Amino acid sequence: MTVATTKKTAFDVNDLNLWYGNNYALKNITFPIYDKEVTAIIGPSGCGKSTFVKTLNLMNRTVPGIKMSGEINYDGTNILSDKVDLVELRKKVGMVFQKGNPFPQSIYNNITFGPKVHGVKKKKELDEIVESTLKSVALWDEVKDRLDAPAMGLSGGQQQRLCIARALATKPEILLMDEPTSALDPISTVKIEELIGELKKQYTIVIVTHNMQQAARVSDKTAFFLLGDLIELDETDKIFSNPTDKRTEDYVSGRFG
Numbered sequence: 001m002t003v004a005t006t007k008k009t010a011f012d013v014n015d016l017n018l019w020y021g022n023n024y025a026l027k028n029i030t031f032p033i034y035d036k037e038v039t040a041i042i043g044p045s046g047c048g049k050s051t052f053v054k055t056l057n058l059m060n061r062t063v064p065g066i067k068m069s070g071e072i073n074y075d076g077t078n079i080l081s082d083k084v085d086l087v088e089l090r091k092k093v094g095m096v097f098q099k100g101n102p103f104p105q106s107i108y109n110n111i112t113f114g115p116k117v118h119g120v121k122k123k124k125e126l127d128e129i130v131e132s133t134l135k136s137v138a139l140w141d142e143v144k145d146r147l148d149a150p151a152m153g154l155s156g157g158q159q160q161r162l163c164i165a166r167a168l169a170t171k172p173e174i175l176l177m178d179e180p181t182s183a184l185d186p187i188s189t190v191k192i193e194e195l196i197g198e199l200k201k202q203y204t205i206v207i208v209t210h211n212m213q214q215a216a217r218v219s220d221k222t223a224f225f226l227l228g229d230l231i232e233l234d235e236t237d238k239i240f241s242n243p244t245d246k247r248t249e250d251y252v253s254g255r256f257g
């Protein structure tokens with residue numbers, strides 16, 4: 001990789017291996033993820049993109065037959081071997097999935113669920129969290145008069161923004177996004193992409209995307225995975241204009257995948 005290495009990292013992944021039973025899904029992955037940047041993960045279906053991001057907050061550790069080795073260093077701890085408080089880890093490393101998955105409750109309760117779990121009780125404080133997180137995902141004006149309405153009544157794009165607000169409500173440092181726009185229409189997609197541009201001022205973001213134009217638009221670094229290997233990780237501009245590896249070039253120019 002030709003990027004400067006003096007920048008602070010949010011995660012230092014060293015020689016990470018992961019197996020689902022006999023399926024060797026991540027192979028010797030060494031991957032610095034830089035603080036307050038957007039890192040995109042691209043690659044053909046089944047190459048390990050989702051597995052990689054889910055491993056960053058140990059979302060998949062209860063999958064039957066899973067085995068991992070190596071290091072994921074986060075905040076002075078190797079989360080794979082040291083004792084980690086999973087609730088605390090997921091508070092700091094939030095996740096947003098492919099499809100907005102609000103709880104079948106009100107808009108207000110969706111946002112306050114996490115803060116309440118973490119001990120916030122005062123109504124005023126909860127109200128403030130609801131307002132500030134909905135503002136940061138540009139949803140406040142659209143829903144401020146119906147905070148008690150069911151979240152399921154929102155459009156798909158609004159639900160996804162609500163889920164991002166819900167992830168922000170516990171004040172994370174990192175946001176993992178697994179194909180956050182793949183179920184959305186083009187206008188909602190643009191809104192989420194603009195939001196990512198805003199959020200990266202405060203958060204480190206890792207986004208899995210099938211959409212290469214999206215990776216090119218929103219990310220600072222791009223990683224190309226193939227069959228569980230990290231083939232290339234570099235500045236996004238370089239990956240899309242002058243990649244080092246022939247396999248990356250073939251993929252980004254649409255020759256396979």
Ligand SMILES: Nc1ncnc2c1ncn2[C@@H]1O[C@H](COP(=O)(O)OP(=O)(O)OP(=O)(O)O)[C@@H](O)[C@H]1O
Nearest residue numbers: 020023025043044045046047048049050051052063
């Ligand atoms: N829960 C699981 N149990 C067993 N195998 C799994 C599980 N999740 C993923 N795999 C396998 O691990 C490999 C990587 O899958 P993963 O979902 O990480 O790929 P991906 O690049 O995100 O794919 P896609 O783009 O299709 O979502 C695949 O062979 C997949 O079948």
